[in-house]
Amino acid sequence: MRTTFINTLILEARQNPDIFLLCGDLGYSVLEPFASEFPDRFLNVGIAEQNMMQIAAGLALEGYKVFVYSIGNFPTLRCMEQIRYDVCYHNLDVKVVAVGAGYAYGPLSTSHHTTEDLAMLRSIPGMVVTAPSDPKEAEALTRYHCQYAGPGYLRINKAGEPILHKTAISVVAPQILPLLDRQDCETVVISTGAITESALSDIEENSLGWALWSMPFVNPVDRQGLIQLAKQYQTIITLEEHQLNAGAGSAIIETLMDAFASGELQTIPKVHRIAIPNTFQHVAGSQQWLRLKSGLKLSKS
């Protein structure tokens, strides 16, 4: 996904002279093509994320569209107040790009586990929070952030993710996207991020017979799309590589309950949330191992 991101950004930057890329001393073997092609629109700010976000805000005040690239918690939690106050309050065109979603850097320890970012970023007014499930979504969302002017967050996994969408996709914010658009079942899985790969394989390998949708926009969510799924299915299962509290599954519950309260939904399906059970991992492990240890798996029970 990170290669897809940078390749897409390079294509966009050839058309848009306002695109600027900052990094916090990370991006080795990923960002070099952009840096060499656009040396006047690239800067390694150093290992100083508060300042990096403030520099981004300053560049955006002068008309640049700024992408800020780093790992997981560093361009997000480390400089959360700069994101809230300098970027979002001033509605600046700054895109935070975090590589290493969830347990993508599993063995590197909790410092590198990106498991609270969706909750924190989706609570900030004006912040468009996105998490692609595969390289196709990563490309489409990168293009989306290049077109959209305002604060944004792109949560990408790392490298080597399979393509899940078998056909071409077009992202119209904030639409959910079908992966298994089955009508003949009672259960739909709504998944966010790269763990959608596991959702697809769990459903297919275990013949669960469920529908599966990807939810690339966590804020705002696709309200009408979610309401439609709630009318169509008796059970919704949400899946995300993020803490249970306040993540994508929470956003879905909030949306459906609001629709129920306002009368848009007459009944509401059961919503089972599968997420990290509000806990830290204290041991090393691959991404897949840590996902399973955290219970991030679909099964009949």
Next chain:
Amino acid sequence: MHDTVQLALLIRQTCLTLCHTKNASHLGGAFSVADIMAVLYGHSLEHNPQQPRMPERDRLFYSKGHACTALYSALAHSGYFPVEQLLNEFTENGSFFTSHVNHHVPGVELSTGSLGHALGVAAGVTLAGERRHKDYRVYAILSDGELDEGSNWEAILFAGHHHLSRLTMVIDYNKIQSFGHVEDVLGLEPLADKLTAFGWAVAEVDGHDHEALKTVFSMATSQPLAVIAHTVKGKGVSFMENQLAWHYKSPKHDEYALALAELGGAQP
């Protein structure tokens, strides 16, 4: 070009009236920075109150957002909006004149109030100007206490490394921060040596000496310029000077009358 001494007096009078009538705080820090603001808006800044977003303007980032009355008063007396509007609307329900600096007010570049933000943003704006070969200068006005914030030192390191020579940081060094004297809470000395070591040109001035301020603001340097402005908290009103209490207190009627008399203002 204004008479900056007269402008400073008007700024102080308006700050005083705002804090009195609206029961607001941070008068001491507004008075300490008032001369700096008068010299900048009355003399040194390239700006146009009729076109607050004029592309070639110098950009001023006011980091000590709590002492907003000094910035709002400087803008009002420079013609960005009527003084009467400020006096009427400050802190009122629905007003953009919040008691920490609000970018919805004409002439304000950035909302501030959480300390340690504006210098880094100012550095980004300076970087943008350099990358696009613009001539504008960028000023960041900081309090001394907010130099406790690590984000400021990240920005200081950045600006020095990148030789951001169009950036001027003014430190309103009144020696008193929110809950004590700077030297007792978290000492900054030797401040000039630290800034020099971070790659900045450093000028130390009496922050109430207008001619000295005009001179340093006209300095051309190959590095970012740090102006350490030695100031007096509460400057201009004898019973407020060097008193921590006037970080918080609002002048009551008798105090207001005494202070206004010292500032040469007429009773409203």
